[in-house]
Amino acid sequence: MKFGLYWKYPVRSLWRGGQRTMLAIFCVAVGVLAIVALQLVGNMINNSLTTNVREGNGGDVSIRNDFAPVESSQLTYFDQLRTAGTITAYTAVSEHDAQTSVGGHTQFYIVKAVDPHQFPLVGAPDFVQPAGGSLASLLSGNAVVVTKNLLASLDARVGDQVQVTSDDGRLLNVTVAGTIQDAGFYRRPQMLMALDAYAAVSSTAGKPVNFQAVYATVPGGTDANAAAVAKQVQREFPLATVTTTKQALQQQENSVQKIRNFLQIVGLLSLLIGGVGIVNTMQVLLRRRRVEIAMLKTAGYRQRQLYILFGIEAGLLGLLGGLIGSAAGIGVSYFIKQLVERAFFIHLTFALDPFTVGSGVVIGLVTALIFGILPIVQASQIRPQAVLREGSERGSVGSVVLSGFLLLLLGGLFYILAASILGDLRLAGYVVGGALAVLLTLTLLFTIVVLIISRLPVLERLTWWYAVLMVIALAAAGAATYYLPGFGVLFLVVALFGVIVVFLPRTWKSNVKMALRNLARARARTVTTMIALFVGVFAIGLVLVLGQNIKQSIDQAFNTTVKYNSFIIAGAVDKSAVDAQVPGLPGLESVASGANCPAQRYEVNPIAQAIPLAVNGTPVTQLLQGAGSPGINNLGRGGALRVLSSVEGYDLSAQALPSCDVNRITTDEQGNPLGGRSLTAADAGTYNVVVARSATMAPLNLKVGDAITVLAADRKTPITLNVVGFFDDAGAVVFGSILVDTPAVNTLTAGMPVYIYALKEDPTKADQALQQLQQAVPTVQTYSLVDLTLFIDTLLSNLIVMLVSVASLAMLAGIIIIANAVALAMLERRRELGILKSVGHTSGSVLREVLMENGTVGFTGALIAMLLVTLATTVLGVVLFQTDFGINAPIVLGITLITALVCMVVAAFVAWGATRVRPLDVLRYE
16 A cells, blocks of 8 residues: 555545535534633633732732731841841731722722832832832832722823822822732732831821731742741741742642633533534545545455555644634634633733643544544444445444444543643543533433424324423423522523414424424434534533522622711711711601610711630630641631621610620521520620630630630730620621620720721712712722622622633534534435435425524523523532522523524534535435
8 A cells, every 4th residue: 555545645635525524523623622722721820820929929928917917116036037037027907908999989099008118029010101110119108009900990090189098097198109910919909118117107097017928038948948037936926827839839739730720621611512522524425435434454454454545634733722722722722811810800911821732632633533442433334245236234243343342442532632731630530520420421311302392293293292282391391490590481482482383384384393303313413413412502601600599699788787888987076976977967868676675877886906815714725726628517717717806895874785786696507506585785894705606616616614715905904705695686787796885896906996987878869979089088999789789799700701701612512413423414314305306396395494403402401401500500509608598580481592503503504505405416426
C-alpha cells in the first residue's frame, strides 16, 4: 500500500463528506472552544489571585484584628520588633465601612486611612488616572484615591468632590485625586485617604482612630522569618488573624483551584457532548461507504490498514475542530472574563497562554480519535460477502462483546483525557464515573420516553375511547396547572394538541404520524440528541430557577418577614439630634410587634463591640484552638468571635423586652433541649443575657448557666455575662448576638455606645426620609432595605448571567448535535424523501414533518429537564435554604418553548436544501 494513499484517501473522503464533515468538525470545535475559553479564564483568575501574593497580603505578614482593633499605643510593639530587626518595616491601616448617597440610592464601600509614605510596603497600586501616579504624591489633605469600579458607582470623575460618612461617625468631604485598578490588594471597592487627614476629623461616636490591619515585612522576605514573626504577633494579639504570604498563597490556591475545576468540568461536559456527535457522524460517514469498505477488503486491505485510513480521517476532523475551537475559544474567553469581572468585582488582565491554546488543538485531535474508535472498529468488521450480495449482517455474540469492550475503552481513554486536563486522578474519576452513571440513567429514561412517544396514536377520526382519554388528560392538566402552573400549562398544551390532531387535514396528520414514528427509527440518535439538550437545558434552568427563587426569598424576607425596613446608625453625640428628627420623617408607620408588645413607630437600641476573654473561665484563645472551618454545625474561629463580641442592649426597666423581637429557643441546631428563658423586667440592672442559637454550635457549645467574660471599652474592666437563654433572630431586627440590659452596654462602651434606630417607612418614601435625616445630621449612617435589595439583586443578576453563559456552552454543543442529527437523518432518508415527493408530497410538507419531529425532540428533552430542575430546586430549598422553593411558570414555559423553537430553526436550516431534492435525481441513483 502506498503511503500517499494514507493521506489522499482520508482527505478526499472528508472533502466528499461536505456538510457532514463540517458538522463533525463543529462537534469537536464546540467542545474545544469550551475547554480553551474556560481554561484561559481560569488562568486569568489564577494570575489575578495568586500572582504577587506578597503584595496581595500587604507584606510578608498581615495582622487583622476586627474584634479588638489595635490601638495607637499598641503600635509600640511593632516599633520594638523593627528595632530588634525581627521585622524590617510595618504600616498600620484604619479600615471603616463608608457610604455615599448617589442618585437617591446609597453606595457602600470601604475607606482605608493609610500613611501614604509607608503604605503599601510592597508593590504599588496600578494607577488608571493619573498615569504613573503614586499615593505619596496624591494623598494629602482631603484628597483620596479610589478604585475604578467605585468611581463608576459614585458617578464621579477625577477632581470631583464626594461626601463620605464613615461607620465611626466621621463626615469626610473629599476630592478624588486618582483612580486605581480593582486588582490584588485593591479588589474590593475602596477609597484610600491619608491617615492624618482622617484622624483630624472628629468622631460623633467618640471613637479614636484604631487599626484593623497591620502589615509587616521581614528580613529577606523568607517564609521561615515570616512564620517566626507570625507566632510572636499571635501571642501578643491572640484575637487577631495573622497570615503569612505562604498561608495566603495556599488559601488563594485552594480557592482558585475550585474555580478552575468548576470551569474545566463544564468544558469537559461540552467536550463529551461533542464527542458523542463525533460518534454519530463517523458512524454515518462510514456506513455510507460500506460497499467501498467491502471493496477495499476484497482487494486485500487488512483491518489494521483500514484502522489507519479511518484513524487519519478522524484525526483530521479533530485537528481542524481543535484549530477552529481554539481560535474561537480566545474570543469567548474575553467575553466570559468580562462577566466574571462584573459578577465578582475584580479586575482580570486578559492574557493568552500559548500552552492552553495549543493544548486545545491537541485535545481536539485526541477527542476525535477517542470517540472515533467505536465507529472505526465497527466499520472495519464489515464482511464483504454480505455487503456485495446485499445480505443482512446479523449481530453476533462476538460483535456485541466487541462493542462493549470498545465502550469501556472509550470511557477509559476519556478518563485519561479528563485526568490530564483536571490534573487530579481522583476528581477525574468522580467526574467521568458520575457522568457515565448519569448518561446511562438518562439513556434508559429517554429510551422509554422515545418508545412511548413514537407509538402515540394519530387517529383518522374521533372515537369514544379517545374522547374519554382526552377529557381525562385535560382534567389532569388542569389540576396540574393549579399546583404547578408552569408544567400544568405545558401538559395542557400537549393535551390540546392531542385533541386538535384528530381534526387536522389528512396531509398534516401524515406529517405528525411520520414525525412520531421516525423518532424510533434512529432511536439511539434521538436519545443522544435529547440527552445533549437535556444537559444544557437542565444547567441553564437550574441556574435561572434557583437565582429567581433566592431573589424572591430575599425580597419576601425584607418586605414581609422583617419588621422594619429603614435603619439609622448614630453615635452618642448625635443621638439627641436624631431623636428630634425621626418623629417628623415622612412615611413613618407604626408597627404592631405582637401580643404583649406595644405598637411603636420605631425602636432605638444601643450596641457595643466587646472584647471576649473567656467562657466559664477558659480563655477564648484556648477555646478556639482547632475550631475548624465554618460549616453546618461549626461556627469556625471568626464566627465564634463575632458571636461573643456583638452586644445589643434593651431597656428592660421600661418594658422594652427582647421577646417582642425574637423567639425564645428551647432546642439547639440538632434538636437537643436547651431550656432557659427570655429576658424580663426582673433582669434590669443585671448582666443576664440571652444569646443567639448559633452559639450552641462548636467551638463554643454554650448552654444555659454558662458565663461569658468580656472586656469593656477601656480594655481594663472585665464584665461577666450570664447566659439565661437562647433566641432565634430569624426575621427579627437584632444587631447583636448577645442581648442584655442597656446599662450593661453603657458600661461596656464607657457611656459612648452606638445607637441603632429601626424604622418602618413607606417603601416609596424611605429613601426620601433617610436623605432628609442625613441632611439634618450628616454624620449618621443610614440603611434602606430598598438599597440593600437592589445591591443584592445586582450581585445575583451578574452571577446568574455569568453561570448561564458558562452553561450555554454545553447547550451550544447540544444544538450542534441537533444539526448533526438532522443532517444525518436527511442523508439516510434521501431515498425516502424522493419517494414521498414522487407520490405527491411537497417540499413544504416534507420540511413540516422534519420540523415536527425535531420540535418534539426539543420539547420533550426540555420538559424532562425542567421537571428535574423542579425536583432539584425543591430538594436544595429544603436541605440548604430551609425554605420551600417554587418554580416560576414563565421560566418553565419560556425555556421549554424556546428550546423547541431553536431545535426547529436549526432543523429547518439544515434540512432546507435536502427537502428540495428532485425525486428523479434521487430515484435514478439510489
